Amino acid sequence: MTQFLDYAVPGVPFGCVFALMAVGLVLTYKASGVFNLAFGAQAFVSALAYVSLVQGGWPRWAATVIAVLVIGPVVGVLLDRLLFRRIRTASPLVKLVPSLGLLVALPQVALIITGSTPTIPPPAIVGNAQTVYLHLGSVPLSGLELSISASTVVVAAVLVVLFRFTPVGLEMRAVVESPRMTELAGVNAGRVSAFAWILSSVMAALAGVLLAPLYSQLDPQNFTVLLVWGVAGAVIGRFSSLPLALVGGLALGIAQEVIAGYLPAGVIANGLRPSLPFVVLLVFLPLARQRQLDDPLSGCDPPTSALERTTVGYRSASTVATSGGAGHAVGLWHERLEGGSPGRVTGVLTRRPTTTFAWAVGVVAVVSAITWVPADWLLTMNQGVAFAVIFLSLVLLTGMTGQISLCQATFAGLGGFMAGQLANNFGLPIVLGMVAGGLLAAGLGVVVALPTLRLAGLPLALATLAFALLADNILFPNSWVGNGAGGITLPRPSAGPVSFAAAKPFFLLSLVVLAVCAGIVKLVGDGTMGRYLSAVRGSELAANSVGIDVYRLRVLVFALSAALAGVGGALFGSLEGSLSATDFNYQISAVLLVVVAIVGLGSIAGAVVAGVVYATLQVAVTSLPSRFAGLVAVLFGLATLSYTRHPEGFLDYLSGRVQVALAGRRDRHAGDGPGAEPGVGVGVDPVAEGA
Amino acid sequence: MTGDGLLVASGITKQFGGIVALDHVDLDVAAGEAVGLVGPNGAGKTTLFNCVFGLESPDAGTVEFDGRRIDRLPVWRRSRLGIGRTFQRIELFEGMTVADHLLVAEQAASGTVRIWRDFLHRGGPTPPELHHVQEVLDLLGLSDLAGRPVDTLDLGHARLVELGRAMMGTPRLLLLDEPSSGLDADDTAQLARILDGARRSTGVAVLLVEHDLALVESAVDRLYVLNFGKVLASGGVDEVLGDPDVRRAYLGSTA
Numbered sequence: 001m002t003q004f005l006d007y008a009v010p011g012v013p014f015g016c017v018f019a020l021m022a023v024g025l026v027l028t029y030k031a032s033g034v035f036n037l038a039f040g041a042q043a044f045v046s047a048l049a050y051v052s053l054v055q056g057g058w059p060r061w062a063a064t065v066i067a068v069l070v071i072g073p074v075v076g077v078l079l080d081r082l083l084f085r086r087i088r089t090a091s092p093l094v095k096l097v098p099s100l101g102l103l104v105a106l107p108q109v110a111l112i113i114t115g116s117t118p119t120i121p122p123p124a125i126v127g128n129a130q131t132v133y134l135h136l137g138s139v140p141l142s143g144l145e146l147s148i149s150a151s152t153v154v155v156a157a158v159l160v161v162l163f164r165f166t167p168v169g170l171e172m173r174a175v176v177e178s179p180r181m182t183e184l185a186g187v188n189a190g191r192v193s194a195f196a197w198i199l200s201s202v203m204a205a206l207a208g209v210l211l212a213p214l215y216s217q218l219d220p221q222n223f224t225v226l227l228v229w230g231v232a233g234a235v236i237g238r239f240s241s242l243p244l245a246l247v248g249g250l251a252l253g254i255a256q257e258v259i260a261g262y263l264p265a266g267v268i269a270n271g272l273r274p275s276l277p278f279v280v281l282l283v284f285l286p287l288a289r290q291r292q293l294d295d296p297l298s299g300c301d302p303p304t305s306a307l308e309r310t311t312v313g314y315r316s317a318s319t320v321a322t323s324g325g326a327g328h329a330v331g332l333w334h335e336r337l338e339g340g341s342p343g344r345v346t347g348v349l350t351r352r353p354t355t356t357f358a359w360a361v362g363v364v365a366v367v368s369a370i371t372w373v374p375a376d377w378l379l380t381m382n383q384g385v386a387f388a389v390i391f392l393s394l395v396l397l398t399g400m401t402g403q404i405s406l407c408q409a410t411f412a413g414l415g416g417f418m419a420g421q422l423a424n425n426f427g428l429p430i431v432l433g434m435v436a437g438g439l440l441a442a443g444l445g446v447v448v449a450l451p452t453l454r455l456a457g458l459p460l461a462l463a464t465l466a467f468a469l470l471a472d473n474i475l476f477p478n479s480w481v482g483n484g485a486g487g488i489t490l491p492r493p494s495a496g497p498v499s500f501a502a503a504k505p506f507f508l509l510s511l512v513v514l515a516v517c518a519g520i521v522k523l524v525g526d527g528t529m530g531r532y533l534s535a536v537r538g539s540e541l542a543a544n545s546v547g548i549d550v551y552r553l554r555v556l557v558f559a560l561s562a563a564l565a566g567v568g569g570a571l572f573g574s575l576e577g578s579l580s581a582t583d584f585n586y587q588i589s590a591v592l593l594v595v596v597a598i599v600g601l602g603s604i605a606g607a608v609v610a611g612v613v614y615a616t617l618q619v620a621v622t623s624l625p626s627r628f629a630g631l632v633a634v635l636f637g638l639a640t641l642s643y644t645r646h647p648e649g650f651l652d653y654l655s656g657r658v659q660v661a662l663a664g665r666r667d668r669h670a671g672d673g674p675g676a677e678p679g680v681g682v683g684v685d686p687v688a689e690g691a
Numbered sequence: 692m693t694g695d696g697l698l699v700a701s702g703i704t705k706q707f708g709g710i711v712a713l714d715h716v717d718l719d720v721a722a723g724e725a726v727g728l729v730g731p732n733g734a735g736k737t738t739l740f741n742c743v744f745g746l747e748s749p750d751a752g753t754v755e756f757d758g759r760r761i762d763r764l765p766v767w768r769r770s771r772l773g774i775g776r777t778f779q780r781i782e783l784f785e786g787m788t789v790a791d792h793l794l795v796a797e798q799a800a801s802g803t804v805r806i807w808r809d810f811l812h813r814g815g816p817t818p819p820e821l822h823h824v825q826e827v828l829d830l831l832g833l834s835d836l837a838g839r840p841v842d843t844l845d846l847g848h849a850r851l852v853e854l855g856r857a858m859m860g861t862p863r864l865l866l867l868d869e870p871s872s873g874l875d876a877d878d879t880a881q882l883a884r885i886l887d888g889a890r891r892s893t894g895v896a897v898l899l900v901e902h903d904l905a906l907v908e909s910a911v912d913r914l915y916v917l918n919f920g921k922v923l924a925s926g927g928v929d930e931v932l933g934d935p936d937v938r939r940a941y942l943g944s945t946a
Contacts, residue, residue: 528798531787531791531794531795531798532795532798532799534784534786534787534791534795535784535787535792535795535799537784537786538783538784538785538786538787539782539783539784539785541746541778541782542778542782542783542784542856543784543795543799544765544766544767544770545744545766545767545770545775545776545778545782545857546770546775546795546796546799546800546856546857546859546860547767547768547770547771547796547799547800547860548767548795548799549765549767550767
């Protein structure tokens with residue numbers, strides 16, 4: 001028993017912090033429908049403010065007050081006002097992407113404001129972090145443990161009083177049940193929801209400030225990991241119960257220390273600890289009612305408008321054409337099909353006007369690359385191509401099925417590592433290694449998909465996030481996979497006398513790989529399967545009822561998407577010559593999703609442009625002076641903000657504008673005889689125009 | 692308990708918490724027959740549909756289709772066996788065109804995900820598939836709207852698209868859940884004509900949940916009345932609607 005306490009007590013401060021995070025997550029989720037993954041970043045921002053103030057000579061209590069009661073709520077209210085309030089009823093993807101973007105951008109922005117990372121080790125808010133003040137039985141309690149536990153008890157007590165005994169607590173409970181109804185009853189739901197954001201932001205801030213002394217240096221990474229534990233706590237609370245979330249967070253904190261204590265040190269114990277959130281998510285997510293998870297507001301607020309749902313995601317080019325009018329929802333031209341009377345079903349469409357433009361740009365880029373572009377630019381372009389393959393996997397998965405994966409980088413990493421290992425240890429040609437890496441990633445994809453794909457939307461995203469973290473901790477450190485921090489080396493391919501080791505040949509080879517992968521995505525997207533997927537996105541219930549095996553379809557697409565990511569990862573590894581686990585850790589997955597969502601999940605061009613953008617950003621971050629690296633983060637954050645206005649992505653937005661302009665010109669030239677295309681412009685009634 | 696019915700549901704019982712939604716309900720539909728299912732709101736009509744179709748699993752009872760137990764099969768399998776269904780609250784594939792709705796249903800009904808075929812010849816629809824799509828469009832009178840995204844349709848046309856989608860893949864039984872709700876008299880009359888046409892051309896059996904008694908009387912051969920989860924009466928339309936118990940429970944005593 002004493003030994004158990006020895007292990008359990010050090011877990012309490014962790015547990016308290018997890019609990020604060022979990023409660024804060026549940027609170028905002030219920031009050032605003034947004035699962036705020038930027039929570040980890042908010043915690044970091046306050047911790048940074050706190051430590052910076054202390055370093056600047058402020059007394060610790062004053063620094064705490066400023067960081068927790070001023071900066072925390074201000075950040076929260078800003079996020080609510082500028083961002084999350086606008087997307088309350090949007091689809092899970094549209095809600096998730098901004099919070100992920102902020103998770104990455106916010107800490108960088110805060111670091112720009114403070115100028116630099118504080119150099120002192122973060123102090124506890126009261127007392128000395130390491131000094132032992134009390135003994136519980138034989139277990140020593142340090143200042144840190146005491147201060148964290150005491151703060152958490154205070155917060156819990158305040159919450160109970162607030163919800164039980166105050167009018168605003170009652171209103172908050174009502175808003176959580178039904179914002180629309182509460183408004184009708186004369187309560188300002190916006191104000192109440194803002195209050196919920198303040199409250200939860202205070203908790204994030206407190207968690208950050210309390211936890212900071214556990215690490216010798218402030219690092220945003222630590223706070224993201226913290227977030228995943230908070231998510232697990234929120235899942236135990238079934239996204240709805242504050243007390244359960246509190247208890248869940250606490251239990252997780254204790255459990256992870258106990259596991260670490262009882263098991264012998266080594267890979268297993270080191271791996272089991274970080275895998276706990278994943279296990280918890282897998283066990284508890286199915287228990288929570290799916291409907292509640294999908295959207296807490298779905299029962300009471302109007303659902304997403306049809307337009308919003310359809311503009312996000314891959315738009316299949318294959319659609320039935322009729323000789324009377326062209327087919328698809330928004331902005332497709334159609335080939336004129338001869339014969340048949342008006343209004344007859346004649347065949348399959350079509351082409352987008354932007355496609356020609358995209359091809360032209362592509363050809364110019366390729367010709368430039370092999371003629372005049374300097375070597376370091378070529379490398380960047382080549383990285384862009386490799387990442388484009390990985391982004392294709394997201395266009396396939398998220399664009400076509402609407403499912404969100406936060407472990408694509410894990411698949412990319414696995415593909416890369418496996419290709420390298422097979423090449424190094426078994427002499428497999430690296431090109432075959434890429435294929436094998438893709439296949440192995442697909443296998444892992446199926447393993448991940450089988451238990452998680454019964455979930456959808458947010459729960460799936462969270463499960464894949466936890467899986468990515470798990471893989472980072474127990475899969476990649478193995479010598480036969482990623483070889484830990486050391487990483488592995490990968491050769492460049494050569495086939496007999498032909499070597500692709502030089503920059504230009506390798507670039508051309510990469511283009512071939514990209515073309516093959518893009519071809520696969522296009523075939524899937526525009527074929528039967530794409531039509532099925534489009535149907536599933538429209539209505540899963542109806543898709544099932546016409547005989548589509550939705551689950552199998554999803555597993556298939558998930559595996560295919562993992563395979564593409566794997567190939568992309570292997571290509572990247574071969575390009576770089578080496579690969580380590582940090583190249584494809586769980587945060588990269590989040591960044592990848594955000595980038596491609598902002599650029600556009602609706603088309604293959606989106607993946608290619610996203611690849612180029614991503615590679616360029618990386619160059620900007622690594623080669624510009626560090627001051628500017630932060631600017632990239634700011635830009636990233638701004639792009640995230642703009643995403644909520646154009647969730648269809650930058651490319652589709654642009655393409656829509658072009659089509660409106662073209663349609664306008666066509667209208668002016670109307671009546672030019674049979675050559676006039678009965679095309680469909682945005683917002684133009686196709687029947688009226690095509691008849 | 693096979694009988695010669697196309698659909699034979701026996702002893703279907705379903706509870707939600709303490710509420711008994713269905714209490715040992717027996718129902719059968721013969722091949723080619725049109726059967727109505729009426730009853731006050733909350734009588735369990737939609738729940739019965741869901742049990743037959745696989746959206747809910749009954750606590751007790753069996754469902755047979757064409758002599759085969761189907762009560763453990765998932766929805767998509769039942770659909771492929773030849774059951775089509777429409778929904779009370781419309782469920783369309785938003786963003787897709789009318790013709791695409793029918794094409795998806797036609798292709799899905801014939802079986803597997805054709806990913807390999809997609810790779811070989813771009814997964815285009817085959818001429819017979821397109822032909823069938825056109826047939827159903829003609830039957831529904833939707834040919835002019837074939838290229839329209841369903842989001843832009845009015846409710847009457849949207850219901851027709853749902854009906855058309857349920858009719859793809861040549862099902863042997865259609866489950867129609869209040870197809871006339873929200874439609875005006877003209878639309879309803881057209882719906883009745885279309886239903887009649889479909890039955891005559893394909894011999895499909897129909898199980899119809901409906902509040903519009905005029906439509907019920909014109910469209911069905913036989914009628915079940917459900918009340919508080921129990922079958923109150925069943926038999927020929929006139930006979931059942933003349934039953935005093937039915938009049939009290941469903942139509943109001945003075946009707």
